[in-house]
Amino acid sequence: MFEFKFRMPTSIIVGRNALVKNSKRLRGLGHKCLIVTGLESSKLNGSLEDSITALENENIKYIIFDEVQERPTLEIIEKAYQENKGNGIDFILAVGGGSAIDAAKAISILFRNQIQAKEILSLKNLEGIPIVAVPTTAGPGSETTPYSVVYLQEEGISRSTGQRIFPGIAFLDARYTLNKPYDITTCTAVDGFSHLAEGYLSTKSNLLTDTLAEKGLRLFGECIEPLRKKDCSIEVREKLLMASSIGGMVISQTGTSLPHGMGYVLTAEKHVPHGVANGLLFPGYLKNFRKTDKLERLLHLIKVASIEELSLILKEILHFRNVSLTDAEIKKYVDDMLSSEKKLKNHPERVSREDLTNIYKTLLRKEES
Ligand SMILES: [Fe+2]
Numbered sequence: 001m002f003e004f005k006f007r008m009p010t011s012i013i014v015g016r017n018a019l020v021k022n023s024k025r026l027r028g029l030g031h032k033c034l035i036v037t038g039l040e041s042s043k044l045n046g047s048l049e050d051s052i053t054a055l056e057n058e059n060i061k062y063i064i065f066d067e068v069q070e071r072p073t074l075e076i077i078e079k080a081y082q083e084n085k086g087n088g089i090d091f092i093l094a095v096g097g098g099s100a101i102d103a104a105k106a107i108s109i110l111f112r113n114q115i116q117a118k119e120i121l122s123l124k125n126l127e128g129i130p131i132v133a134v135p136t137t138a139g140p141g142s143e144t145t146p147y148s149v150v151y152l153q154e155e156g157i158s159r160s161t162g163q164r165i166f167p168g169i170a171f172l173d174a175r176y177t178l179n180k181p182y183d184i185t186t187c188t189a190v191d192g193f194s195h196l197a198e199g200y201l202s203t204k205s206n207l208l209t210d211t212l213a214e215k216g217l218r219l220f221g222e223c224i225e226p227l228r229k230k231d232c233s234i235e236v237r238e239k240l241l242m243a244s245s246i247g248g249m250v251i252s253q254t255g256t257s258l259p260h261g262m263g264y265v266l267t268a269e270k271h272v273p274h275g276v277a278n279g280l281l282f283p284g285y286l287k288n289f290r291k292t293d294k295l296e297r298l299l300h301l302i303k304v305a306s307i308e309e310l311s312l313i314l315k316e317i318l319h320f321r322n323v324s325l326t327d328a329e330i331k332k333y334v335d336d337m338l339s340s341e342k343k344l345k346n347h348p349e350r351v352s353r354e355d356l357t358n359i360y361k362t363l364l365r366k367e368e369s
Helices: 047-057 074-084 098-113 117-121 182-200 207-228 234-254 258-270 274-287 293-301 307-317 327-338 341-346 353-368
Strands: 011-014 032-037 061-065 091-096 131-135 149-152 157-160 169-172
Touching: 032 047, 032 074, 032 098, 047 061, 047 091, 047 131, 061 074, 074 098, 074 117, 074 149, 091 098, 098 117, 098 131, 098 149, 131 234, 157 258, 169 234, 182 207, 182 234, 182 258, 182 274, 182 293, 182 307, 207 234, 207 293, 207 307, 258 274, 258 327, 258 341, 258 353, 274 307, 274 353, 327 341, 327 353
Parallel strands: 011 169, 032 061, 032 091, 091 131, 131 169
Antiparallel strands: 149 157
16 A cells, blocks of 8 residues: 655756756746855856846846855855845745755745744744756755755754755756866765665655656666766766756655764764765665665665675775764764654664664774774
């Protein structure tokens, strides 16, 4: 018997030059747009220029806010709103990686509700003004998720706003990812893979998320050999971008699981990039499965023979580096993870303190020497 809910309200428009070719899709969203982006990359990869062309084609006025950085803070989200709240903004065009799109979701809430940025963490079920997403990295998949992660400077941690805001439209054009350096390409690609895999193995997976995840995992699998050979052609990038958006669709239903839950602290405290943190933790997480039928299917889909082989591939493409952790740090991280009921609930088996400690130890600490 099937019993599940599936909601995916984002329209996806895929293809080279998709944004300019389909600019009429922006009609009806309003007369004035706030473009939310980072300082540099959207200017270099052509996505900002295409966004402006698409808006001008439709006679839509726009203002550019280009101050979003990696790990967007509440302060920058507040700034985008305060500087533009009197400007009649109807919708947001989010152009950039996961940070720009995540920030845009939070900013859209401020415009709709006229509240302060910190209030999005405490108020429930807030809505936002419409968002159009133009991702320029393949992996985060924020264009197809309702999640928005913000960085709290005072606490030194990243956390989800707890709100659910899906972009209305996502334009997927892999040309905007072409100038990403190899290390960023593999780091974000592994993030996308971990979304697909954590969703696939989640207790919340269902017929539709499995159907999507299986296709996304196959696409990622087709990119492994090219990535090992440092082939980052447009064809490879198109597969990675598609896999990324599919990963977003999957985790928007299933949420993430142990690698994400355990990896955030490595990013916050040890400055390990998000995708690398997931990649380092992944083999230990997979080894922890006692029931292995779905895990074996996952390895088959990405055409990898064993967890050990996957571990070697991830280390190779991520340029594995050791992360030094003390016993006290591991204990604190395990305590934090054990208190995250949400992430533990998504893992289909019981995990003990020892299991989690071993995942940190075997992958991070032991290989230090
Ligand atoms: Fe992620």
